[in-house]
Amino acid sequence: MKRHQTSVLLPHPLSILVILILAAALGLFGTAEAQKPQPGGIYRGVIAPPGSLDPHPSHLPQAYSITGNVYNTLLRFDQDMSDMEPDLAASWKRVDSLTYVFKLRPGVHFQDVPPVNGRECTSSDVKYSIERVSGLHGQKEKFTNRTFFEDKLTAIETPDPVTVIFKTKEPYAAFVHYLAYAKCAIVPKEAVDAFGDLKNKAVGTGPFLLDEFVQGSHITLSRNPKYFKPGLPYLDKIHLKIIADPAATMAAFLAGNLDSFGAYHFQVPTIQKQAPEAKIVQRKGSYLWTLRMRPWIEGKQPLKPPFDKLGVRQAVAMAIDKQKLLNLAVGGFGDVQVGIVPNWPPYSLPVADQVEFNPEKAKKLLAQAGYAKGFTTELVTWNASYMMQPAQVIKEMLGDVGIEVKLRTMEQPAYFNFVYTFDWDMTLHTSAMGADPENCLMPYFGPLDQATFYKWSNPAIWKIVEEQSRTVDEAKRVQLIQKAQRMILADSPMVYLYTMSGFTVLKPYVHRDLYFNELQSLVGESIWMEKH
Numbered sequence: 001m002k003r004h005q006t007s008v009l010l011p012h013p014l015s016i017l018v019i020l021i022l023a024a025a026l027g028l029f030g031t032a033e034a035q036k037p038q039p040g041g042i043y044r045g046v047i048a049p050p051g052s053l054d055p056h057p058s059h060l061p062q063a064y065s066i067t068g069n070v071y072n073t074l075l076r077f078d079q080d081m082s083d084m085e086p087d088l089a090a091s092w093k094r095v096d097s098l099t100y101v102f103k104l105r106p107g108v109h110f111q112d113v114p115p116v117n118g119r120e121c122t123s124s125d126v127k128y129s130i131e132r133v134s135g136l137h138g139q140k141e142k143f144t145n146r147t148f149f150e151d152k153l154t155a156i157e158t159p160d161p162v163t164v165i166f167k168t169k170e171p172y173a174a175f176v177h178y179l180a181y182a183k184c185a186i187v188p189k190e191a192v193d194a195f196g197d198l199k200n201k202a203v204g205t206g207p208f209l210l211d212e213f214v215q216g217s218h219i220t221l222s223r224n225p226k227y228f229k230p231g232l233p234y235l236d237k238i239h240l241k242i243i244a245d246p247a248a249t250m251a252a253f254l255a256g257n258l259d260s261f262g263a264y265h266f267q268v269p270t271i272q273k274q275a276p277e278a279k280i281v282q283r284k285g286s287y288l289w290t291l292r293m294r295p296w297i298e299g300k301q302p303l304k305p306p307f308d309k310l311g312v313r314q315a316v317a318m319a320i321d322k323q324k325l326l327n328l329a330v331g332g333f334g335d336v337q338v339g340i341v342p343n344w345p346p347y348s349l350p351v352a353d354q355v356e357f358n359p360e361k362a363k364k365l366l367a368q369a370g371y372a373k374g375f376t377t378e379l380v381t382w383n384a385s386y387m388m389q390p391a392q393v394i395k396e397m398l399g400d401v402g403i404e405v406k407l408r409t410m411e412q413p414a415y416f417n418f419v420y421t422f423d424w425d426m427t428l429h430t431s432a433m434g435a436d437p438e439n440c441l442m443p444y445f446g447p448l449d450q451a452t453f454y455k456w457s458n459p460a461i462w463k464i465v466e467e468q469s470r471t472v473d474e475a476k477r478v479q480l481i482q483k484a485q486r487m488i489l490a491d492s493p494m495v496y497l498y499t500m501s502g503f504t505v506l507k508p509y510v511h512r513d514l515y516f517n518e519l520q521s522l523v524g525e526s527i528w529m530e531k532h
Helices: 061-070 123-133 175-179 189-195 246-254 265-274 310-318 322-330 359-368 385-399 412-419 438-445 459-470 474-491
Strands: 042-047 075-077 084-086 089-096 099-104 153-160 163-168 208-214 218-223 237-242 260-263 279-283 287-293 334-336 375-382 403-410 426-432 494-500 502-506
Touching: 042 061, 042 260, 061 208, 061 218, 061 237, 084 089, 099 123, 123 153, 123 163, 123 189, 208 237, 246 260, 246 265, 260 265, 265 279, 265 502, 287 310, 310 359, 322 334, 322 385, 322 494, 375 385, 375 412, 385 403, 385 426, 403 412, 426 438, 438 459, 438 474, 459 474
Parallel strands: 042 237, 375 403, 375 426
Antiparallel strands: 075 084, 089 099, 099 163, 153 163, 208 218, 218 237, 260 502, 279 502, 287 426, 287 494, 334 494
């Protein structure tokens, strides 16, 4: 994995502000404090409505602030995703191109609550959990992360309670990275059996126990007194208010009811003015804003006009001024992107591959495709300001080339249910960067049975996406990943727009590690607070 640098340069709109960019002093993402961590205290945070708490099916990313603290994975990424750290695993090795052996930490126990009641976590739990991610335990279609392992493994062997042996069908470059992903948490089978699913329940080996989950109100986690990592966690409790509105979130912080929250660029001046003591950290984003056009499911859902014409799709891409969109939508705080793998050298495409912004050429392409007078289409997204603002700008840009856009906004949970029907004209969407570059490709442009987040029936692209997965030679794999992205750009099913910088705001007494992987957004075991 490659190291990600955090930019500390401020775009012009906020250049007069004195923002406390801590990244350089803290080793880019960390909190390398000289003080000794102090135990105790209640951390008061905030979370958008999390939806399901089940880590294995695809669900809203904010839920990992809970599941990431209740469960553990075999491995986990370090703060800047340049390497992996042991979590449940004590050690691991690749024996040959197809075999991986993991040794678990001995004496790790599940939390001492029903139905597990503190029993030991064993290799059988790892086997069950990875099989469940693969869709083998439950309704397969719900497990949209099954592409990580489905049809990739020939066996998961458990010769003793602390040994897990994975055998892959063929060389699989992304395998270990997926095991480190928060979506591959280790869960106890009896909890799934007892509760039917894990939507509202959570029992794991993690540093915190789920005390209370009140939909629309709050979530409370309490310290696991028998956590297997000595001295951790420091906190007694984590209390997360469920607030969807960014203005209400900032108001709660300014009123002294929150210890930390994630802010948007337009909130920073107010925070600096009304809470000058607050620490503000600007972080590079790992979520990619994409403008998606109609999916293509050959044999079931053929491309419908006007998006069946390549020229129309190319015209849409050429009509978007990405830098202007970034400036207008998020004040320029972010990075314009080229392809589907964002902020990830050497896998990302260079600027030379950027789609040309050319409204006049876009009009000509529309005319050549039979739409000289343009056409009307619908753009769907969810009703958060960070989605509605860019959607409005995109509507205006497409209008400039004759494409009339009707905006439709939905509540976020309803939107995600809708988008996976794959029956729409255009959506403004965000996608997580994932644990491996393959996670940016396979769920979107792999074969139809493996593409769970989008569908595109181009077998030539499928072939390259599958080939990179089998290529363990890093230099060759980089070439294939870039080739796949260039083929996708040529087909123009999506427009890759930008990633948005995030701002983490903390009270001065709060100390926490910040992770580039936004699915590790709240690693509670390392949070500590000075007495105040």
